[in-house]
Amino acid sequence: MTETQKILVLHVGLIALLFALNFILPAYHHGNLARVMVLATYAIGYNVMLGYTGLLSLGHAMFFAAGMYGMALSIRHLGFAPAPALLVGIASGAGLALVVGLLALRTAGVAFMIVTLMFAQTVYLTILLAGRWTRGDEGFVIQQHERVLWGIDLSDPSSRYLAALTLFAICLFATLNLIRRPLGRVFVAIRENEERARLLGYNVFRAKLFSVVISGTISAAAGASYGLLFGYAGATFATVQYSIFPLLWVLLGGTGTIIGPFLGALFMFYLIDLSSGVTNAYMLIAGVALVVLVMFAPQGIAGELRRRIWSWLP
Template sequence: MISRSLALHGGLIALLCVLQFVLPAYHHGNLARIMVLATYAGAYNIMFGYTGLLSLGHALFFAAGMYGMGLAMQHGGLSPAPAMAVGLLAGLAVSAVLGVLALRTAGVAFMIVTLMFAQAGYLAILYFGNWTRGDEGFVIQQAERALAGIDLSDPTNRYFAALVLFALGMGLTLRLVRSRFGRVLVAIRENEERTRMLGYDVFAHKLGAVILSGTLSAVAGAAYGLLFGYVGATFGAVQYSIFPLLWVLLGGAGTVIGPFLGTLFMFYLIDLSSGITSAYMLVAGVALVLLTLFAPQGLAGEIRARLWRWLP
């Protein structure tokens, strides 16, 4: 089972690597963007898919990483490598604080608290417009987007950087699934009270899941800002808390490959339908309803249920 799983996910990485050489420029850029967003969706999946914590505030973590990196470069004069570290630490700090406070609640209350924190973060971005440039955001100049001498504004370098990020994120999730910590998270999702009765520290494990998910989301946000050269308040708005939930539901919650499939499907569904009608989100909503009705476990979840039961 482990060898099959490694072959499948390794094959996906190899396929994405090969596609770099054959895709036209438009889809080449799209796929780089999808890989970064799929890393964000995979981070969300750690909380929602494996731990059962439904968050409506993940944009706070994504934006924390993006603005931590962007402001460190814009106002601190840091180079990309330490600026990325600042973004990671910002996500770590924000997720730790939110986790300690939000995990005092459960269920619907947890959803509302995470949403409130995310909205507070979004309003803070707008309020401190002198630093963040508010709704307008700011551009990271092409000359500044070089990491270890590699120009990340170059499409090929940007694609491979996104691929490395995606591979590391997926590898981390695979490792989590196989670990004792990951199995306890799944036990919490299935039956929290029984897990507590077995002697596990449920709060500590849930807090660990929030911090891990939030930090990986921040890394994805920092990478998105650096690779595509823009930091804006849109990425802290409520839609960027809803998007990862949709991507995970479509792809399959609690599966390693699901977030990528869901992000790929939704990205191109919106991209294609927006060329036909201005009501493209209605098309996306109909697709989501249909998938919920006929594939309630998501794309990868249905594959696991019907074909490959070993799929992690």
């Protein structure tokens, strides 16, 4: 079996497994896995910047929130149907990513991290100050009748799960295709040695800008889908916490791997979920587990699998 065939079998097998779980999981885990798939899509977007281009952002929640509010406000105040509202949400995130990229990429390293954090805080404060429309910290519920997409009621658990799986599968294979194409190779070249990539004649600024826009667009798609599938838009999703989460998921799953974001999001979600049922200090347990994992699997779950077993893992 060729390397390409192995890659396809692995990723198609993952999607097939998730599809089969739709019919056998109990209600609680069924809902959880749908949520994990949307959050993993958010992490996939983050991984394009961090894992493949080497750009560390501390403000990615702004793209997630831009997608969520672009979709939700279109439905609530403009009367849009879910399909065009989703497009508005994705376009909002892409537009914001373009603006942020053009400005933030004038910096590098720690300065880039700080600038993205400042932009994210600006978006968060804007949501709070525009409380007349966004309802600030309280947020607002998207009603069940507003969540019917092409005749499919997305408040139905099975429909919601399959919609989350569709989103996850599209972004998973789109990213897989991206990193195997010349543009993706340029991203990796920049991550490994930016100066050498520049000397080879690549337009590094333009490639980085593409990375930021692609990353922001995927994250916005996740945010818009999360709001539509789970029926809520709130300022919490624009906080620093939601910028740190995808960083943790990608580091845990394995930076620069396609399945890493999913593994990291799944691991962290259930670690917090299970430990919170044991003690109120569940974040302490999560912290200890993270330290242990970083010490003994510094390349993340998928990274260690690639290092020890599957050297062909993308």
